[in-house]
Amino acid sequence: MSEVNAYLRFFPYDEPYDNQGEAMDRIHTSLERGQDVLFEGACGTGKTLSALVPALEYARETEKTVVITTDVHQQMRQFVQEARAITKHEPIRAVVFKGKASMCHIDVGYEECQVLRDNTRELVDARMEAAQLRDRERELLSAAQEGEEKAAEARKAVVDELDAVSQRAESISEEKNVCDHYRNNLTGNTAEFYQWLFDDVRTPDDVYEYAHQQTMCGYELLKDGMEGVDLVVANYHHLLDPMIREQFFRWLGRDPEDVITVFDEAHNVEGAARDHATRTLTEQTLDQALEELDESEDSRATRAETVLRAYRDALVEVYEESFSFGEREQVGDDWEDVAVANESGRDDLTMEFLQQQYDGLDYKADLEAAVMLGKELDDRYEEAYKNGEATTRQECQTLQAATFVGAWMREGTQEGLHPVASVRRDQGTDEVYGRAELYTCIPQEVTKELFEEVHATVLMSATLRPFHVTEDVLGLTSPVNMAYGLQFPPEKRRTYAVSTPALFASARDDPTVQKEVGDTLHDVVRFTPGNTLVFTPNYSEAARYAAHLRKHGDSTVYLDKAGVSAEDLREDFTNDDGAVLLTSLWGTLAEGVSFDGDDARTVAVLGVPYPHLDDRAEAVQQAYGKAFGRPTDKDPGWKYAVEIPTVRKTRQALGRVIRSPDDFGVRVLLDERYTAKSKGEMGKYSVRDTFPAEERDEMLDIEPEKLKFAMMNFYQDMEAYDGPPPQP
Structure with missing residues (x-):
């Protein structure tokens, strides 16, 4: 095979369509130049392989990883089928990744999981250290029995340290929350799992079932096995959420410039990026924050309560005033917007908060006090869960509420952000409650940074044109544009x-x-x-x-x-x-x-x-x-x-x-x-x-x-x- 079309080693079928051959060549050239690609191809014309084949070739030669992503479940299944076909033709190491919530065997939230991991690793480390100390103690005992002068003294120091480490391990085991599944990851032989994982392309359901049978954590096994793989299939949020993306690349063992991203159904990136950038705060969270503050004896709690109650009451007043006769009774269980923005200045919710509800001296100082108190409370909750004093990891509602209200007051008038209130009916209590939302209008607030930090991105869809509109909205700079219509008769x-x-x-x-x-x-x-x-x-x-x-x-x-x-x-x-x-x-x-x-x-x-x-x-x-x-x-x-x-x-x-x-x-x-x-x-x-x-x-x-x-x-x-x- 010539160097010109060396990427065809990853093409799993007899020969590509005419447009596939041209597309693969142009995409490979673009990746060599570090250029982004906007690739429109009619439905059913093989876009997935047109992008994957040259991307895998370039990544293999330059020690990079390809991440292909979509927000359509049907396409995820299609990616798995194509990856399985490729690896039968040219072996690749591929991982299909989903969020923790869908793979957790004990159904805990992200924060709880993080604490459980830390505690479990601490317990395993302590037991491993104890085992090493026991081995050392036996060596020194043997040496002392053979007459080595300093062995007995050294053994006594080791025994003292062993007692302390054993007590620490016992204390963790008895008093702190740990995860048995993750402990088995750390103590068991995982080589068999990774042999099985890379023998084919496994779905998250496959991994979950395998790990469940072994009482192991499949999610953590995947994370630990992702380093340096050829291909990852993932959801949009692994790339569009900046915090998740940073962790995701760390699991890959790749710097951003060593990642090639491929977005399928890329006409949906606009809406998905907007959703990831949008921030919300519900009336229920505000109520929980106020209950949290009522139980606090910290001097800052009064100031925090003043500002958060004022914002909560302003939210309620705004949505209640929006109802005409009979409308409140018609509110359903889907969110319904209440317009608060106006052209004359600050939005109605902000004005209600400042002019009618807030009676403190300095809302900015009160919000700062609320944030600081919230951070301290959040640290306490984590310690309590970590130390086994609580069975669940409590979320700090004060921190969430104060952080959002601060952002609302600082950023509510910025270009591209739109303040919104909305209401819905709680199906459990039948009560109507509200939500405030900072809606992000321009998605490049999320996407532009991503496209700039990775090596290159291929965005493909049957409907990306007009290309200049896609470029503007997503913040792309001089991408290669290519479009192929239906090649069929x-x-x-x-x-x-x-x-x-x-x-x-x-x-x-x-x-x-x-x-x-x-x-x-x-x-x-x-x-x-x-x-x-x-x-x-x-x-x-x-x-x-x-x-x-x-x-x-x-x-x-x-x-x-x-x-x-x-x-x-x-x-x-x-x-x-x-x-x-x-x-x-x-x-x-x-x-x-x-x-x-x-x-x-x-x-x-x-x-x-x-x-x-x-x-x-x-x-x-x-x-x-x-x-x-x-x-x-x-x-x-x-x-x-x-x-x-x-x-x-x-x-x-x-x-x-x-x-x-x-x-x-x-x-x-x-x-x-x-x-x-x-x-x-x-x-x-x-x-x-x-x-x-x-x-x-x-x-x-x-x-x-x-x-x-x-x-x-x-x-x-x-x-x-x-x-x-x-x-x-």
Whole structure:
């Protein structure tokens, strides 16, 4: 194998697709230059291997580690399959990593686990030291018996030290909390585990079961075995959370510059990074902090109580004042936002806190006192758990509350941060309670630092374009941009933009609109030789059109809704024939899930499914408009924050079908805003030009009443009907 394509030793199949070969070559060159890559590839065209193969080759040659990550469970399973195929072809050492909470055998929190580890290691070290001292004592006893003059005196010193160490070990064992699973890690023979681990690519469930049988801690075994591995499969939060990332790289035994990161479904990094940067504080935490302070005799407790109670009362007052008649009774168990930001200055919660609730002399000094007291209390709780005086590691609510309130007061007016209050109902007590949140609008606050510190990053997705928008939002500097459309035969697919009425929110309840859209959707289902997959703006619209289709009674209708397993629903649907499945475009079935071949022949997107445009969505628009606007952009906030993410989701949905060269199918966009004529008629609400050029070129504008004929002709050409086609 030549040096030019040496990375193909990690390619586990006969030969790559044409676009895979080119992509691997460009990615390998980019990694050699330390450049980031934005890699858009159509669904089903082998992006994972296109990125992994050159990354593993470059990492092997330069002693680096590849970390591939996603936030979609289906993709995690796909990574494991690809890694297993690779290691059968060219052995690699790979670890699939999940968070501690999903792998803990005794179900304790992070802080408790940390204390248990420390205590257990202290106990094991003490017992090992005692064993060494016993060996030394026996050696000295033998020497003394043979007449060595100084041996008896040395033995006495060793015996004294042995007594002290043995007492310490006994004290730890009797008085402190330890973890038997972790103790077995430290005292047992782990070589067999690591031989088993690297013989193949093991899932976290595999590791958990193996460790459980041995009464060992699989999570800690994985951590200890990650150093210097070739590949790690992980979740987004291992890279996007700065504190976790620092620990994660330490477990890898790699400096950041010796790590190559690969983000799959990278169009989701924007939202995930925003979530990781956002900070929250609930009314319940404030109440617990006040109870904690009430029990404290420290002189600072009064000052801490003054400032935290004022903030708590301000939060309650703000959300209670937001309720109109009957609204309080309608609050459910999902968080509902209460707008507190305003354009005139500080937000309503801050003003209520400062002007009405706080009656101290200096809130900054009081908050500082609260933080200092909280840190001392937190240290006491850790010592109490470590010493066995408490059965659980207590969290210091005062520290959490004071730290958040301090951040709120310092940072609440900063550009890109949006203060929000929200309410929900406690399912256990049926009480309504509130939450304050510092919502981060601009995700590069999290991502930019990551991309700058690692060797290079490959961000891949079927929907990353427009590239300049992704670069701006995530804080990338001059990445290599590469895009590959569907490489499969174009004659085996059709994409129709149907001029049904625009499903603006204001038009959705119009019976005339419902009938035209519903009847057209029925035509789509009836003229599909197999299953039809339908994506709607939300679950309510999915239920509406499911009911419409059921009235016709000529197809089995599956409806995705709360309380129904999406995986079970998908399996039932794909096992059926001639069925239709309706779901929300913002649900779990819209991406990362394949509907190959007969699983779904036609996919339809109903409407332009913009996300819920609430107060925080408006804040993101404003922040994006200020941060990224260009002279040629019209309403850049709307474009960056709403339209482009919506079209990306639409493109993801369209990609659920036609997943191989032999596959064929129809993709239907049911809304006149997708048509070419809408560009002149609907202004910024036309979304045609937001699609990449080659995808626009495939869109065929069609009137609703002609769609069934077009579909019938296409599927007849594909010889897809089992018998004569339906009659138009």
